[in-house]
Amino acid sequence: MLSQIKTLWTVFVHLFKRNETVQYPEEMPYQAPRYRGRIILTRDPDGEERCVACNLCAVACPVDCIALQKTEKDEDGRWYPEFFRINFSRCIMCGMCEEACPTYAIQLTPDFELCEFDRNNMVYEKEHLLIDGTGKYPDYSFWHVAGKTIDGKDKGEAQNENKPEDVRSLLP
Amino acid sequence: MFFENINWSYVLILPLIGGALGGALVLVWWERRLLGFFQDRLGPNRVGWFGILQSLADAIKLITKDDWVPPFGDRALFILAPIIVAGAMLMAYAVLPLGPGLIIADSNIAILWILAMSSLAVYGVLLAGLASNNKYSLLGGLRSAAQMVTYEVFMGLSLLGVVMLTGSFSLKDVVHAQEDMWFCIPQCVGLVIFLIAGLAESHRLPFDLPEAEHELTAGFHTEYSGMKFALIMAAEYLSLILISALIVVLFFGGWLGPKFLPSAFLSGIVWYGLKVLIVINFFILLRAAIPRPRYDQLMSLGWKILLPLSLLNILITGAILLGTQ
Numbered sequence: 001m002l003s004q005i006k007t008l009w010t011v012f013v014h015l016f017k018r019n020e021t022v023q024y025p026e027e028m029p030y031q032a033p034r035y036r037g038r039i040i041l042t043r044d045p046d047g048e049e050r051c052v053a054c055n056l057c058a059v060a061c062p063v064d065c066i067a068l069q070k071t072e073k074d075e076d077g078r079w080y081p082e083f084f085r086i087n088f089s090r091c092i093m094c095g096m097c098e099e100a101c102p103t104y105a106i107q108l109t110p111d112f113e114l115c116e117f118d119r120n121n122m123v124y125e126k127e128h129l130l131i132d133g134t135g136k137y138p139d140y141s142f143w144h145v146a147g148k149t150i151d152g153k154d155k156g157e158a159q160n161e162n163k164p165e166d167v168r169s170l171l172p
Numbered sequence: 173m174f175f176e177n178i179n180w181s182y183v184l185i186l187p188l189i190g191g192a193l194g195g196a197l198v199l200v201w202w203e204r205r206l207l208g209f210f211q212d213r214l215g216p217n218r219v220g221w222f223g224i225l226q227s228l229a230d231a232i233k234l235i236t237k238d239d240w241v242p243p244f245g246d247r248a249l250f251i252l253a254p255i256i257v258a259g260a261m262l263m264a265y266a267v268l269p270l271g272p273g274l275i276i277a278d279s280n281i282a283i284l285w286i287l288a289m290s291s292l293a294v295y296g297v298l299l300a301g302l303a304s305n306n307k308y309s310l311l312g313g314l315r316s317a318a319q320m321v322t323y324e325v326f327m328g329l330s331l332l333g334v335v336m337l338t339g340s341f342s343l344k345d346v347v348h349a350q351e352d353m354w355f356c357i358p359q360c361v362g363l364v365i366f367l368i369a370g371l372a373e374s375h376r377l378p379f380d381l382p383e384a385e386h387e388l389t390a391g392f393h394t395e396y397s398g399m400k401f402a403l404i405m406a407a408e409y410l411s412l413i414l415i416s417a418l419i420v421v422l423f424f425g426g427w428l429g430p431k432f433l434p435s436a437f438l439s440g441i442v443w444y445g446l447k448v449l450i451v452i453n454f455f456i457l458l459r460a461a462i463p464r465p466r467y468d469q470l471m472s473l474g475w476k477i478l479l480p481l482s483l484l485n486i487l488i489t490g491a492i493l494l495g496t497q
Contacts, residue, residue, distance in 0.1 A: 004462060011210050011461035021213040 031110035036095045038111040039086055041126065042104065042135035049130065050105035050142060053081040057097035057106050065090035066097060076151030078143065084129060088114050089122040103142035107135045184276050192265055196409035197227040203456050210460040231402065239398035242304060249303035254396065254403040257296030261410040264289035268417055269343050271427045271441035282343040283335065286418065287328055290373055293407065294320040297375075297382060300404070301392035312391025315467065316382035319372055322474040323379075327369035329482040333362040333489040334422050347426035356423040361485045363423045365478050370419065372470075374411035377459040381467055416451040420444065424451075 022029050031037075044050045053070035071082040097106045116122050134140075143150055145159045156163035201216060201224060208215025217223040241250055267282035269275040279285055294316060301313020335341060337358065338349040346355075356363050372379040383391030393404045420426060424447050427440030465473065 007461045008457060012457055014212055015206075015209050017212050019212055019214055023214070 035110035036093045036108040038109050038114060040107055040109055040131050041129040042107055042131060044141040045134060045139060049080050050103045051081050052079040052103055054102060056100040060096040060100035062094060062096060063090045063092055078150050084126040086124045086129060088124060089119055104137045104140050188265055189262060192410055192413060195413055196406045199409045201226045206456050207460050234398055234402040237398040242395045245305040246303040249299050253296045253300035253303055254400045257293050258403045258407040260289045260292040261407045264414055267343060269421060269426060271444055275344060278342060278344050280342045283331055283341045291324055297392050304395040306395055308388045309392050309394045312382045312388050316392060319381060322471060323369045323372040326365055326479045326482040327373060329486060330362045330365035330369060332486050333359045336489055336493055343421050346422055350425040350428060354425040359423060361481060365482045370415035374415050376412060376455055378462040378464045381470060412455060416448050419451050420447040
């Protein structure tokens with residue numbers, strides 16, 4: 001009985017508390033920088049696509065909303081996605097793709113205002129996803145640290161990478 | 173002359189019905205708004221000034237909605253049920269005093285009339301549950317019937333103390349008998365019992381077991397939509413206003429202001445409205461704060477605690493009355 005009266009009083013006091021909610025369309029709530037919203041594809045500091053089309057994001061995605069096709073650049077041998085498609089009407093903004101991505105290419109942004117009248121407009125192609133900047137991790141460039149050979153960077157020329165061992169030098 | 177034969181209090185009927193229904197509409201918005209404030213949010217504030225037209229928007233939505241009658245149910249009873257509920261509730265307003273001299277029918281059995289009408293409304297609820305031919309609706313209707321049978325008993329008994337002190341069933345006499353002291357002091361037990369019974373009678377939370385949306389989806393009005401649903405909701409808010417007004421009339425001196433203020437401080441009808449508003453807001457606070465009891469708890473509270481308590485209240489009131497006479 002006493003606890004019921006205490007409850008009544010506690011709830012009554014909340015009449016004079018500040019509101020937790022905000023007037024949303026006029027007043028934006030604070031968006032944390034690492035809020036998981038709309039997905040983007042970023043570029044490395046050189047301005048090239050970070051995505052190497054490894055398909056790990058598509059594998060990690062619990063709702064299978066990511067589709068992509070790997071291809072290679074003829075001039076330097078870098079891998080990149082021929083197409084990269086995210087169906088945002090399926091996406092649950094879980095961030096698994098971002099965690100799976102080895103090149104920090106796929107990232108989630110604080111934007112959550114994904115509204116379309118036509119459902120097909122929720123399907124984003126690569127040109128919609130790709131941004132000009134680096135997003136998070138502005139200095140990271142996958143091809144500068146990876147061991148894979150591309151044009152202009154041979155084996156052993158990446159950052160923190162030793163020259164390949166000349167196995168013949170070990171011969172007696 | 174024709175006008176000499178008219179009972180001028182009948183002029184009140186239209187304003188009363190309009191006021192009660194309009195009050196119910198505003199109350200829907202006000203309750204949602206207040207619940208929002210209690211829960212640290214804003215509540216509906218978009219339509220009109222501070223959202224006051226929200227109920228109007230809801231009403232337009234409900235009117236334009238498909239008025240569906242379940243093909244598996246009893247069609248006639250299904251349509252009749254909301255009319256009974258709302259009609260019985262409105263009939264109870266006939267004997268409710270609104271201020272000094274402002275009363276449609278000053279009946280000498282006013283209290284009995286209101287109790288009878290609020291019992292008739294249960295038929296509507298029960299028929300709604302039965303006619304829907306849906307297990308949730310039927311459960312809601314059954315619960316409602318059992319709850320009413322339980323709570324009706326000591327709702328009447330809790331008022332007997334007031335009636336004994338007044339010596340009359342007329343609500344006007346009840347108010348006039350409170351000129352020296354409001355009945356909330358000598359009849360505080362009766363007030364608490366009547367408050368709980370009134371909650372159960374108007375199936376407000378926390379005693380909304382007939383329509384408990386978490387267990388029975390919407391209880392007896394699961395199948396209702398459109399204006400029939402609106403009518404049931406309106407009846408619910410009408411009964412909330414009725415119970416609040418009854419509590420004010422029976423226990424808080426009706427249109428009488430507090431003793432220590434000069435009588436010309438505020439007019440009677442303003443006092444009356446203020447008191448009714450406070451009681452309504454208290455009901456909304458109860459909804460926001462108190463969890464719903466289990467069904468057996470509700471029943472055992474009624475039969476094992478409140479019924480003996482109200483009988484004891486009558487006994488003690490009677491003994492004191494006999495002793496002082």
